[in-house]
Amino acid sequence: xxxxxxxxxxxxxxxxxxxxxxxxxxxxxxxxxxxxxxxxxxxxxxxxxxxxxxxxxxxxxxxxxxxxxxxxxxxxxxxxxxxxxxxxxxxxxxxxxxxxxxxxxxxxxxxxxxxxxxxxxxxxxxxxxxxxxxxxxxxxxxxxxxxxxxxxxxxxxxxxxxxxxxxxxxxxxxxxxxxxxxxxxxxxxxxxxxxxxxxxxxxxxxxxxxxxxxxxxxxxxxxxxxxxxxxxxxxxxxxxxxxxxxxxxxxxxxxxxxxxxxxxxxxxxxxxxxxxxxxxxxxxxxxxxxxxxxxxxxxxxxxxxxxxxxxxxxxxxxxxxxxxxxxxxxxxxxxxxxxxxxx
Amino acid sequence: xxxxxxxxxxxxxxxxxxxxxxxxxxxxxxxxxxxxxxxxxxxxxxxxxxxxxxxxxxxxxxxxxxxxxxxxxxxxxxxxxxxxxxxxxxxxxxxxxxxxxxxxxxxxxxxxxxxxxxxxxxxxxxxxxxxxxxxxxxxxxxxxxxxxxxxxxxxxxxxxxxxxxxxxxxxxxxxxxxxxxxxxxxxxxxxxxxxxxxxxxxxxxxxxxxxxxxxxxxxxxxxxxxxxxxxxxxxxxxxxxxxxxxxx
Numbered sequence: 001x002x003x004x005x006x007x008x009x010x011x012x013x014x015x016x017x018x019x020x021x022x023x024x025x026x027x028x029x030x031x032x033x034x035x036x037x038x039x040x041x042x043x044x045x046x047x048x049x050x051x052x053x054x055x056x057x058x059x060x061x062x063x064x065x066x067x068x069x070x071x072x073x074x075x076x077x078x079x080x081x082x083x084x085x086x087x088x089x090x091x092x093x094x095x096x097x098x099x100x101x102x103x104x105x106x107x108x109x110x111x112x113x114x115x116x117x118x119x120x121x122x123x124x125x126x127x128x129x130x131x132x133x134x135x136x137x138x139x140x141x142x143x144x145x146x147x148x149x150x151x152x153x154x155x156x157x158x159x160x161x162x163x164x165x166x167x168x169x170x171x172x173x174x175x176x177x178x179x180x181x182x183x184x185x186x187x188x189x190x191x192x193x194x195x196x197x198x199x200x201x202x203x204x205x206x207x208x209x210x211x212x213x214x215x216x217x218x219x220x221x222x223x224x225x226x227x228x229x230x231x232x233x234x235x236x237x238x239x240x241x242x243x244x245x246x247x248x249x250x251x252x253x254x255x256x257x258x259x260x261x262x263x264x265x266x267x268x269x270x271x272x273x274x275x276x277x278x279x280x281x282x283x284x285x286x287x288x289x290x291x292x293x294x295x296x297x298x299x300x301x302x303x304x305x306x307x308x309x310x311x312x313x314x315x316x317x318x319x320x321x322x323x324x325x326x327x328x329x330x331x332x333x334x335x336x337x338x339x340x341x342x343x
Numbered sequence: 344x345x346x347x348x349x350x351x352x353x354x355x356x357x358x359x360x361x362x363x364x365x366x367x368x369x370x371x372x373x374x375x376x377x378x379x380x381x382x383x384x385x386x387x388x389x390x391x392x393x394x395x396x397x398x399x400x401x402x403x404x405x406x407x408x409x410x411x412x413x414x415x416x417x418x419x420x421x422x423x424x425x426x427x428x429x430x431x432x433x434x435x436x437x438x439x440x441x442x443x444x445x446x447x448x449x450x451x452x453x454x455x456x457x458x459x460x461x462x463x464x465x466x467x468x469x470x471x472x473x474x475x476x477x478x479x480x481x482x483x484x485x486x487x488x489x490x491x492x493x494x495x496x497x498x499x500x501x502x503x504x505x506x507x508x509x510x511x512x513x514x515x516x517x518x519x520x521x522x523x524x525x526x527x528x529x530x531x532x533x534x535x536x537x538x539x540x541x542x543x544x545x546x547x548x549x550x551x552x553x554x555x556x557x558x559x560x561x562x563x564x565x566x567x568x569x570x571x572x573x574x575x576x577x578x579x580x581x582x583x584x585x586x587x588x589x590x591x
Contacts, residue, residue: 147364255355291396297431298441300391302419302449311444315435 002277003028003123003151007092013258014196025235026177026206032149035054036121039064039091047086051141051336054112056082062124065093073105080108080326087115087148088121093146094123101134108326109138113152115145115173126154131251138166139329141336144173146201153179160187165181167324167331169196171230171340173202179208186215186246193226196320196333198340199232199264213246213276220251225320227313227341228257236268239282244275253283256317258290260309310341344540345390345509350401352389358399359385361565366508370537374551375544376576377562379483383544384428386562387513390542392418396554400520405509419445420452424506426498426515438497439467441485442504445494452543460506470503474530491518499530510534510541516550528553552586 006014016022017029042063048217053059056078060068063086071081082095101107117120130136144150150173156164168178184191195207220240228234236255257266270283290312298308317337324330345367352360359382359549367373377383384505390403392415393406405412410418433441447457471478474496486494495515502510513529517525529539531554543554551573552558561569561584568587569575 008457130376226505289465291431294431294433295426296393296415297433298445299415300393300419300425300427301441301505302416302452303445304415304448304452306415307448311436312433315433318435 002110006035006092006144007094009104009188010037011283021207023026024235026175026204028149028151028175031175032121032299035120036092037089039089039120040089041066042086042088050082050084050114051112051332052082052329055326056080056110058082059084061272062095062097062230064088064091065095065122067095068198069095070098071097071099071107071109073101073107073134075102076104080104080110083109083111085111085122085152086116087120087144087150089116089118089120092121092241094125095123096129099126099128100179101130102117102135102138103130103131104129106134107136109136110289110326110329111140112140113142113144113150114333115143115150117145117147119147119149119174121149122151124152126152128154128156128164130158130164132158132159133161133279134159135163136165137325138143138164138343139326139333140170140178141333142165142168142170142176142178142324144171144176146174146203148173148176150177151175152177154181156180156182158183158185158191160185160189163190165192167194167196167320167333168207169336170198170205172197172199172205172208174202175204177208180210182209183210184211184213184220186213186218186249188217191220192323193220193222194320194323195226195236195279196317196337197228198317198337199226199228200230202231204233204235204321206237208235208237209249210239210241212241212243213249213251214243215245216247216249218249219247222253223320223323224255225317225319226257226266228262229260230264231261231263232253233265234267236266236270238269239271239273239330240281242276242279246276249276249279249281251279251281255285257287257314258313260290263290285310313341314338336342344406344553345542346402346404348402350403351399352398353399354385354395359565360389362401363562363566365560365567369560371557372535372541372543372554374556374559374576375542375562376546376548376559376579378588379425381547381562382565383562384513384547387425387511387544390511391399391415391423417450417452419507420449423511424496424502424505424507424509425511426502426513428514429519430486430494430498432487434487436485437483437503438481438485442467442501445501446505467504470500473533474500474503475526476500492520492523495519495527496523496530499527502534503530508539510539512541512543514545515543516545524550524553544549548576551576561587
């Protein structure tokens with residue numbers, strides 16, 4: 001049972017739903033009565049430019065499930081690839097993309113989800129494999145349409161000494177799940193998994209991560225921050241498992257949310273499962289509102305209420321954005337956030 | 344300049360200001376002194392429009408214009424500035440960004456052109472030097488990790504940058520050692536001018552040695568119960584607030 005098989009067989013009973021523990025807050029089965037017909041093929045040459053095109057050595061487009069399926073980086077090679085996942089219309093489509101970065105290769109993936117106003121159902125599976133001492137930074141900007149349903153599932157396999165850093169930013173969709181599963185080999189491999197969600201109206205976003213530390217000397221840092229307003233709903237599920245014998249693992253997870261309306265909702269489930277003895281692990285989870293005293297202070301200095309809210313929210317989110325390594329992408333991310341907070 | 348007449352205000356249905364009247368003409372500095380709980384901070388919040396402070400009767404005008412009808416940011420654009428007793432920490436927002444946003448928002452509200460980045464930086468450097476503020480501190484998040492004295496100095500810096508017409512200093516001397524007090528007072532005195540007025544709210548007389556008031560008012564029981572010259576502050580320092588608290 002999976003989103004992919006539901007799309008292939010057009011059987012809605014194959015969709016995960018609230019009875020599945022890992023999907024209980026992102027119920028697709030209850031939402032989708034009938035799996036849509038396969039999406040039409042798109043004329044890629046007619047698309048507008050993607051948000052990261054100007055920064056990339058290569059631009060790969062996956063449009064309605066069709067297109068580039070592989071990114072390869074040779075030993076010691078270094079490159080920047082823009083990966084555009086484009087969804088148009090009311091159909092269903094799935095795509096599978098593999099990314100192989102060989103020994104000491106370096107890759108920046110600038111990934112964008114670009115939807116229209118259609119009621120599409122889109123699934124994207126990414127298989128990322130990092131060789132010894134490889135370094136990958138993955139920056140994801142998810143701008144789906146309000147009626148779209150999107151599931152992105154990345155599986156990351158790290159070799160010892162590899163570094164994988166990820167920043168996922170999303171404005172949600174009708175229902176959206178952005179999932180990352182990492183097999184962490186320890187051995188001084190280093191992992192960063194960050195997230196930002198900015199949700200308004202009736203949008204939904206689910207940032208789910210699962211990391212398994214399999215052996216000694218691994219580090220993981222996770223920071224997710226988000227804002228929900230109107231009737232939006234955010235889901236954060238972060239799981240870190242430290243297997244038996246994976247000593248000297250250092251793992252930190254933080255999730256902090258602002259709720260800006262009575263009808264908005266945040267569901268958070270941070271989980272640490274530790275089977276090793278000598279580890280340093282911590283998690284923190286907070287949900288709150290904007291500080292009224294700080295808002296009044298800003299307004300007393302002449303800043304109108306909407307701008308004061310945007311300024312304080314931007315500052316709250318900024319801590320995550322500051323961690324993005326690729327400088328130009330970081331500025332694009334910052335501008336993307338500013339537009340959504342002031343739009 | 345500022346005219347307050349028969350002001351009544353309540354916080355959570357409890358009446359704190361009970362018919363307060365006050366005139367502060369342009370060019371003058373007035374001090375408001377009073378015992379704890381007299382309504383000093385309430386007055387500063389009512390004048391600046393903080394939510395939760397409900398005006399039940401009375402009138403407040405600045406240069407004849409009704410202040411009570413305006414939002415806090417609109418009052419700021421009209422030139423009302425409150426130096427907070429406890430300035431807020433604004434994590435993630437550099438002091439310079441905050442002040443530039445405020446200055447340009449005020450200018451926009453008044454129909455004036457925005458200040459460009461180079462103009463702003465030039466002004467900020469000059470004012471920081473006057474107030475002996477390390478310019479690098481202005482690049483840090485506003486007030487985050489600052490000492491009490493640094494926060495107060497940052498209030499005066501903002502005041503100098505925003506150039507308000509009516510200044511309210513709420514317990515500005517609290518938390519200041521004598522050197523910091525002198526710097527802050529110099530900063531405030533530099534803003535004295537014939538077209539500005541100030542209201543200095545304080546529990547102790549000490550600040551008034553540095554910022555000389557034209558008039559001193561005693562606030563007790565939610566009203567002004569006595570008004571006099573600078574000597575009144577000295578008398579209060581000697582004899583305390585007892586006789587006024589009883590009168591109220």
